[in-house]
Amino acid sequence: MSVIDKNHTDRYDTPEEPFALDINDLGNFRYDMQHCIKCKGCYWVDHTYMPGVHHSVRCPSNLWKEFDSYCAAGKMRIGLGMLDGKVEWSDHLLEIIYACTLCGACDVGCKRNLDLEVDLTLEAMRVRAVKEGAGPLPVHKDIIKKIEKTGNCYGASADRNGWMDADVNPAEKADIIYFVGCSSSYVNQSVPKAITKVLQSADVPYMLMKDETCCGNIPFSVGDLDTAKKIAEANIAKVKESGARVLMTGCAECYRMWKVDYPKLLGIRTDELGFEVKHFIEVADEALAEGKLKLTEPVNRRITYHDSCNVSKTCDPWEPYEGKRGWMGCIEPRLDRRRGKSGLYDQSRELINAVPGIDFAEMPRKKENALCCGGGRGAKQAFPEMAENAARDRIEEVKFVGAGTVVSACPWCLSNFSETAARDGEKIDVLDIAELLAMAVK
Amino acid sequence: MSINKYAYEAIKAVVGEANITDDPADCMGYRSGPGGYESGTGYERVMTRLPGAICMPRTTKDVQEIVKICARYDLAFVPYSTGFYGPRSHPHLDDELIIDMKRMRDFEIDAEHFFITVQPGVVYSQIQQECFEHGAYVVVGGGGAQTSAVANLLNDGWSPLSFRVGLPQRRILGLEMVMPDGEIVKFGSLADSDDPFWGEGIGPDLRGILRGYTGLLGCLGICTKMAIKTLPFQPVVPEMQGVSPDTSLKLPEKRVKWINFTMPSLKSIEDAHIMLGNAEVGGAITKVPTFWRAIAKASCKEEFWDLWLKETEESVANFFLVRVMIIGFTSEEQFDYDYNVLTDIITELGGKERRTKPSDESWFKNADSAGMWLMTGSYVSVDYVMDSFDQAFKQGPNYRDLKDKYTPPLMPDCKDLGWFQSCEMGHLGYYEYLIYWDQREDTNGMDQFYVDSAKMNVRNGAYPALLSSHQPLYLTGPAYGPNYHNWILGLKKIFDPKWLSHPPLPLAHDEFCRRAAWMHDIADWPVPDEFPYPDSLKKKMAAAHGDI
Missing domain, CATH: 3.40.462.40 (FAD-linked oxidase, cap domain/gating helix)
Structure with missing residues (x-):
């Protein structure tokens, strides 16, 4: 007899409800939407870490537009309205749903207390939008077409390996396969150059993917799961064909796709991919710990670190789940909930602090409380004002701690911070963590 | 559903186009529940309605102008700070205006004299950290660190840290209110100066009316500024530690x-x-x-x-x-x-x-009320x-x-x-x-328990806090007054004769008891055949909830 049966739960009549962590059906998250208490843990920085009246918000969407409908608490109510047929599709509703970077701040905030599946609910709302023909937005459809046509989200016809110069020496065969990603291949080419420089200086062999194409981040994020799944299958096949044991990215968006969203799309666990997924931070940190990476050149700067969302609060490994929810909302079988604890918080800081000459300053919003830059998951392409607003708020925080340089671990953050700083005439430098490390190696 | 279009345009002129909406999706984002305080209760199902529009003022003057527009167009409104306080802080009529105060977040600290002055958009955890850095602390109410300090102190304000200065009204100093007719009333020392340091004088000390022992939930106007007493602490700022969900203050x-x-x-x-x-x-x-x-x-x-x-x-x-x-x-x-x-x-x-x-997980900076829902929902x-x-x-x-x-x-x-x-x-x-x-159970028993507990307290002569805001006024008023209900209703009539400020409070729970069939047996106290609403409210109640 279970502990619940011993307690005369026959006196209660809560129905057992089957559900799955499957974003194909918004109905899987009805319980979560019904149980949001509007504490706004999705909006505020963890109260323990609340820095005062400034820098206190962690939701880039609700920072941009302040109506409750733009925070996850409001969206949970809207999602329930969608399920119950009480909300009709409109341009405004699509803005509410898509002006969001799926940064996971709301999810980790909610799991501080309530363990509701907020991020998955937001994803499921987008999938529903696509299934009902309302989404994605025209700009997203255009990006998806570009990916299908050219293999990259910019529609660029140039050689994807155009970033490589004579100093880049990948191995023909290695345990690590470096997935460069669209942004690094075409826009932020200094990042892969820096990554390969650091790897080579540490004597870490790597190979490149033959005929690399987009990771599918934007199709997945806007709810076009069919397209995203095809991309996932093709990319995974390429890694398996290469024989690599580790798929390494230098981009946080790609990292989450490979580590979390591909398994989610395919209904498998992350450890069933057949290879490990690592971000460059992990590889470099391991090399540092083994004494292979030698950071000897001083970098005399006061810098701060921006925890890119997808190497922090969203990157817990994926595990499919199907079960039943019963008495008092308890679920069977048990679930090890994804609460953002796998973030690469320590590794990134170990690397930065190993660089000689660095004067490191933490921003008030750090680690899982960091405010998203606003640049990811297709949100910037559709809502550039939202993305700028988030980056501007974060740059204020960089200045608040007196840093002249902000370092991140994602080329999308790099772009959004750089573009916003340039537009606003801000005198700050924006670097990828690989670029910082590359300065410190001989 | 929307509010009067002329009222909408007039309010838009006050707050700006970006700070008003009547879009159905936005309104749905402001629905009461279904989770949260009193979630899934009969009160929520019977009494709450979606708003007709939401506006976000920035200044006291904005609020004053909005309230005057509401009076001109006979538009019911409800002040709203964080939305955490469940159905009782949400509209009870169709086409009400939510006045969302979150953009009003001015904060000043007078470290020397141990008080702060805040607008309703400032939450406790923000205040606590600012206080820590000046050798002070505040009592973060049991409602949680995520609550508006203004709203919480008007309604609640207790925690174990109340040991030294417990009564919340003793921590409210100077206070500014926009009354339902748009008049601004200043309490305490704010009545004749800009210094809100003193709650009791020179002006009338009306804090008791506002709180009505524990809160009138915005049915007597809108508080736009409050000075709050802070308490001397010790000089070391507690260190934040851990990664979510395992965060705490190292003491x-x-x-x-x-x-x-x-x-x-x-x-x-x-x-x-x-x-x-x-x-x-x-x-x-x-x-x-x-x-x-x-x-x-x-x-x-x-x-x-x-x-x-x-x-x-x-x-x-x-x-x-x-x-x-x-x-x-x-x-x-x-x-x-x-x-x-x-x-x-x-x-x-x-x-x-x-x-x-050697840490504090809750009371200083979190008051973990959000975690209270984990067990059952x-x-x-x-x-x-x-x-x-x-x-x-x-x-x-x-x-x-x-x-x-x-x-x-x-x-x-x-x-x-x-x-x-x-x-x-x-x-x-x-x-x-x-x-x-669990709100998925038949929750009628919960609704009945709420009222049965009020009756128990009447029988036992025990004085509860939740009189006018959360319990039937016609039950508790005669029992604790004997004319407490008449006094409250008299105040309502004087200050809000059109009942525009969060109607039908302070008779909302009375309305619930007479409209919910499962409450009829337990609601055995005398009530008048007609509640003392103005005709306009009677029509709105009938439109929203049907005839009795």
């Missing part, structure tokens, strides 16, 4: 410490409260519901039930734990002195110190009261026995006695009774 070990003591009996816990107050040492003393310990230990809902269902009525009845905080306000020596006095008291009572984490405090210790100690058994009748749908809690603590350095007892349920 400076020689200045601040929580200590748990195992005691031999319930009586010894009660005596510890009285004796610590008499000795005037410490920063907090409390006996919390036993299942909170299981919440603190559990890593998830399922683990909570694993732990809690190992308990029995006998084990809970024989578990005696008192939790005390000592603070070295002035020095480490004073901290040592307080600790020695405390351990003398506990030793005399036969208690024993237990190992306690639904929760409400059915009563909280500040009165004598005698009453505080008696209420536990009273509620325990009554609750048995309503379990299920209420959660099995092994007849736990609830929460009590000492306030005002032992001059007041505080009692709070919290109930939990």
Whole structure:
């Protein structure tokens, strides 16, 4: 007899409800939407870490537009309205749903207390939008077409390996396969150059993917799961064909796709991919710990670190789940909930602090409380004002701690911070963590 | 559904186009529940409606102009700060205007004189950190660190940290209100100066009216600015530690410490409260519901039930734990002195110190109310009261026995006695009774328990806090007045003759009881055939809820 049966739960009549962590059906998250208490843990920085009246918000969407409908608490109510047929599709509703970077701040905030599946609910709302023909937005459809046509989200016809110069020496065969990603291949080419420089200086062999194409981040994020799944299958096949044991990215968006969203799309666990997924931070940190990476050149700067969302609060490994929810909302079988604890918080800081000459300053919003830059998951392409607003708020925080340089671990953050700083005439430098490390190696 | 278009345009001219909306999706984002305080209750299902529009003012002048526009167009409104306080802070009529105060977030601290001045958009955790950095602290109400300090202090404002200055109204200093007709009223020293340092004078001290002992939930206008007393702390700013969900404040070990003591009996816990107050040492003393310990230990809902269902009525009845905080306000020596006095008291009572984490997970900066929903999904405090210790100690058994009748749908809690603590350095007892349920159950029993507990208190002569805002006024008014209800309704008539400010409060729970069929048997007190609404409100009530 279970502990619940011993307690005369026959006196209660809560129905057992089957559900799955499957974003194909918004109905899987009805319980979560019904149980949001509007504490706004999705909006505020963890109260323990609340820095005062400034820098206190962690939701880039609700920072941009302040109506409750733009925070996850409001969206949970809207999602329930969608399920119950009480909300009709409109341009405004699509803005509410898509002006969001799926940064996971709301999810980790909610799991501080309530363990509701907020991020998955937001994803499921987008999938529903696509299934009902309302989404994605025209700009997203255009990006998806570009990916299908050219293999990259910019529609660029140039050689994807155009970033490589004579100093880049990948191995023909290695345990690590470096997935460069669209942004690094075409826009932020200094990042892969820096990554390969650091790897080579540490004597870490790597190979490149033959005929690399987009990771599918934007199709997945806007709810076009069919397209995203095809991309996932093709990319995974390429890694398996290469024989690599580790798929390494230098981009946080790609990292989450490979580590979390591909398994989610395919209904498998992350450890069933057949290879490990690592971000460059992990590889470099391991090399540092083994004494292979030698950071000897001083970098005399006061810098701060921006925890890119997808190497922090969203990157817990994926595990499919199907079960039943019963008495008092308890679920069977048990679930090890994804609460953002796998973030690469320590590794990134170990690397930065190993660089000689660095004067490191933490921003008030750090680690899982960091405010998203606003640049990811297709949100910037559709809502550039939202993305700028988030980056501007974060740059204020960089200045608040007196840093002249902000370092991140994602080329999308790099772009959004750089573009916003340039537009606003801000005198700050924006670097990828690989670029910082590359300065410190001989 | 929307508000009058001329009213909408006029309000848009005040707040700007970006700060008003009547879009259906935005309105849905402001729906009451279905989760949250009093989630899934009959009150929520019967009484709440979607708003017709939402606006976000920035200044007191904005609020004043909005309220005047509402008066001109006979538009009902409800002030809204964080939206956390469940159905009672949401519209009860069709096409109401929500005045969302979150953009009003001015904050000033007067560190020298220990007070802050805030607008309603500032939440407690923000205030607490600012205070820490100036050697002060505030009492973060049990409602949680995520609540608006203004809203919380108008309605609630207690926590174990109330030990030194307990009565929330004593922490409200100068205060500014926009009345339902748009007039600005300034309370306390704000009445004749810009310095809000003093709550009692020169102006009339109307704080009691606003709170109506515990809150009128915006039915007498909108508070736009409040000065709040802060309390001297010690100089070390507690360090933030851990990664979510395991975050806490590391306390400076020689200045601040929580200590748990195992005691031999319930009586010894009660005596510890009285004796610590008499000795005037410490920063907090409390006996919390036993299942909170299981919440603190559990890593998830399922683990909570694993732990809690190992308990029995006998084990809970024989578990005696008192939790005390000592603070070295002035020095480490004073901290040592307080600790020695405390351990003398506990030793005399036969208690024993237990190992306690040198951190604060909750009360200083979190007041973990959000975590209270984890176990069942639904929760409400059915009563909280500040009165004598005698009453505080008696209420536990009273509620325990009554609750048995309503379990299920209420959660099995092994007849736990609830929460009590000492306030005002032992001059007041505080009692709070919290109930939990799964909103997917038939929750009629929860609605009935709420009212049955009010009737129990009337029978026992116990004075509860939730009179006009949360309980039927025609039940409690005659019982505690005998004309308390007439007084409240008289105030409403004078200050808000058109009943535009969050109608139909203060008669909302009365309305619920007469509109919900499952409440009819229990609602056996006399009520007038017609409630004293103006004709315009009668029509709106009929439109929203149907004829009686």
